[in-house]
Amino acid sequence: MLKIDHFPMSHKEPFLVTSAPTTIYNCIAWAYGTDQKWMWPANIDFFWPEGIPNECNIPAFIALFESIGYSVCESNDSLEEGFEKVLLYCDNNGGPSACCTTIA
Numbered sequence: 001m002l003k004i005d006h007f008p009m010s011h012k013e014p015f016l017v018t019s020a021p022t023t024i025y026n027c028i029a030w031a032y033g034t035d036q037k038w039m040w041p042a043n044i045d046f047f048w049p050e051g052i053p054n055e056c057n058i059p060a061f062i063a064l065f066e067s068i069g070y071s072v073c074e075s076n077d078s079l080e081e082g083f084e085k086v087l088l089y090c091d092n093n094g095g096p097s098a099c100c101t102t103i104a
Contacts, residue, residue: 016103018103019035022035023038024036024037024038025037025038025039026038026039026040027098027099027100028040028061028064028098028099029047030101031065031086031099031100031101032064032065032068033068040056041053041054041055041056041060042054042055042056048064049064049067051067052064052067056095056096057095057096058088058090058094058095058096060096061088061096061099065086070085070086073085079102079103083102084101084102084103085101085102086099086100086101086102087099087100087101087102
């Protein structure tokens with residue numbers, strides 16, 4: 001069951017639920033293009049591609065998404081026709097915590 005209170009900004013920024021909650025994959029995997037595995041760096045229980053720094057930091061996540069064709073753009077979460085964006089969310093310490101893709 002999706003708990004809307006887990007998304008406190010949803011009343012200001014509407015979102016679209018595109019799949020049911022699952023323990024098979026996470027948001028990183030979804031943005032990477034798979035729904036068959038859980039992805040997270042520096043954890044032997046989860047998948048992380050070879051050749052990508054196996055560290056839980058912003059540069060490693062940038063390298064992950066650059067490896068499949070994304071490029072860094074200016075900090076802007078607005079929708080742009082013809083562009084799909086991955087938005088990386090960080091915790092209070094500045095470390096990666098989640099991500100999503102935009103649908104334009």
